[in-house]
Amino acid sequence: MNEVNEQIAIDHGLKKDEYKKICDLLKRTPNITELGVFSAMWNEHCSYKSSRRHLKKLHTKGDQVIQGPGENAGVVDIEDDDAIVFKIESHNHPSFIEPYQGAATGVGGIMRDVFTMGARPIANLNSIHFGSIDHEKTRNLLRGVVKGIGGYGNCIGVPTIAGQTCFDESYNGNILVNAMTLGLVNKNKIFYSKAAGVDKPVIYVGSKTGRDGIHGASMASAIFDDKIEEKKPTVQVGDPFTEKLLLEACLELMAGKSIISIQDMGAAGLTSSSIEMASKGDLGIEIDLTKVPCREENMTPYEIMLSESQERMLIVLESGKEDAAKKIFDKWNLDFAVIGKTTNSKNIELFFENKKVAEIPIDFLAENAPMYDRKWIKAKLPKENNFSKDDFKSLKLSVCLNKILTDPNIADKEWIWNQYDHTVMGDTIQKPGGNAGVVRVHGTNKAVAAAVDSSATYCHAHPLTGGKQVVCESWRNMISVGAKPIAITNCLNFGNPEKEKNMGEFVECVEGITEASKYLNYPVVSGNVSFYNETKDKGIKPTPSIGGIGLLSDYKQMVTMELKNDGNYLLIIGKTEGHLDQSIFAKNILSNHNGPPPEINLFNEKQNGMSILNLKNKNLIETCHDVSLGGILTAISKMSIKGNKGVKIFPIEGLVNKFEYFFGEDQGRYIIEIKPENLENVEKILKKDSIHFDKLGIVESDKITYGSDLKISLDDIKEDYKKWLQEYMVS
């Protein structure tokens, strides 16, 4: 067995003082297996050592919350004993090294987190970020990631109902792949990871253990350099077929009463799953590694403990239920092995070939894991741009609109979501490409809406505002489909926490998320943190992804974004001030990257959203779309293209600059379509609620017109908007 020393510890990603702490705690030098266990549990990915003290501040409570952060996934109540289990998780580092397998296993991992809790997955979503479209790797990474996400989700038979794709040069060396899953469970039949009782059998089920993914979790906490390709063996390989069997077998076992606790083997595999179960139950655990089903010969205890082979679960069963449980796994052709038992030693004890190969007190690995109060700096609000008339002098609305509709971050993403099965399970009532995906709660009148959002540009310009904005954007997506926003999950993608600026971005984004989610009663119930998204000293823009869910008590009342009928009026809810700084227009047309992001007014945000839900409940809204990237004219264009209907935009009262008006990205706004006979009533309600609104236009013909300044036929914009991505991928 290898002699452990400081250098070996450093090679495992541990710091010198962390290694010293291990030796002090154990009062001896760890052996190589023990060192492996420590390095897996103490790395950033598993220990949250830089983020923990800040995550405590998140708003995680609410009447609707059944389970907040700290479990495999969060759980919220959606009435009638139904609950939704959901979570988002990153798989950034592996996806950059091996896009297909990285993305595929990201999807597999998050689905396991959800069905581990007893829920059948009912929808998948994802948020993916790539480098500049001119970067040599972007196309291949995008193609691989999309194929990986589809390859896994399609095979399992869970619809991918919504997502988000962004391009920015800050991701050139570190792409982001965040996968989210929603599952449906009876709220009285939720399974948790906390073990209970001594001498209970510990069961290993699923795939066999191989040498893939060893040290995956440590790799996920490392900074990339030129030699990153050498890390390929640390990427896990996915087998969605086995996962489908595992899903069905676990749900079958869960229908009975034999499971005490269950935990999927995700990051750091058998190590973290066994330790987490024991730690939560305040117990010890004993494992005989000889009994772990292995795919390869001569695997060492070290390799078995650190393998991240996929599609595996660890279960603590009631004593005496082993045979009945084994029958189920035999039926599904999955491995089933009793590999150990719970103990009252409060230690993890590992045996291999009748010899004890490791013994570590569990609290050394969990509670005593390092926690850092990293230094961070507060970001200043950038100075506003002062655009002058000359900046806009030579611009034409139609030309600008065309450029914006073919901006990589705006253009249609159908090329992507056509590769995802979004209709399997027969309950998808709003497909990708809308404000949010919506699936019915099978066999009921209810439906659940879900969307993922991020706004790295805003977060980069001012993290506190950006953090608030993403939560609000998610809230608006729920409102726009007519759903009551319930809760969120967050995936916090950041650079190197050891750098004060990056750490500051993290701290302030979390602060912003907290402030907005508290105000909107839109609590965070699950999530994860991905630090060290940095290559050769270049970090990504701060990118918190927010996955939101909402509830429709009657799915027939769902709202969509495509324009419906000629003669209907369009109103814009919320005030338009023409904030161009950090907008797509500023970047794409004016080549200006400075200034503060648009301000968030939480009071207006809540009022506007609630008032739209109120109008929906009275059946007064035909169509709704929130105004986000690209401003009003982009929003109108998308609604027009989807509905194949034009819009005559009314003259704007008191308008100073039409570019600011049409492309400004002021927050808290929605465009709604109203039947003429409901107009008076709607205006009355909005006035009574003191909601700011403007009459924007009327639905007609097949053109978008604004006086003599703009006359553009849908055919002219549709083709470019719809084809951009497809053409980019083959160019």
Place this chain on the structure above:
Amino acid sequence: MKSSVIIFPGSNCDRDMDVALKKFGFENQMVWHNDANIPKSDLIVLPGGFSYGDYLRCGSIAGKSRIIKSVVNFANSGGLVLGICNGFQILTETGLLPGILQQNKYLNFICKNVFVKIKNKENKYFKNINKEVLELHIAHNEGNYFCSKEELKSIEDNGQIAVTYCDDKGNDDEYNNPNGAIKNIAGIFNKEKNILGMMPHPERMIDPFLSGEDGSLFFENLIGNV
């Protein structure tokens, strides 16, 4: 009317098919792949999905599973056998239907609505549908139908082409071919027309809130003719 949906490990449209069959009046039962016998049925359905992970070739392992013998016997005695998507692939693997399903021409999984033209109504599957073009939904990676020239001639001569990809007006030309299938073939019969394999999923089109309702026409007609 009794129907049976076979579940293979990796099937994932079994529940959707069960919901659809029941909605239109079938008394449906689910049958496990490892069973030896199929309960008395008027219709057997092989659902979509990724049976046995689609490893080796789509549908090939399922084509050798224990239950398949009973399916073949049932089909050979004139029973109605419907294979959707992966079910179609399994039917070609068993030899109950001619030809094969290759990877889509553009090498991507495709999930979207398509139009198909009904080419033959002299059978229980399409007999009383009073439309020539149906809007259905596809979701597959290997739906590119192919067969030899001789087989194609025989299929055409025997009226075995069931549905072809087309536009909303029924033009089944090369511009309306999502996956490269020969002659735009989306579904075929055996010679006797009691076996139908097709890539589109009618079970996903049975509700105005889903992608469309033309699947309802398919099932309504089917139960009427069983």
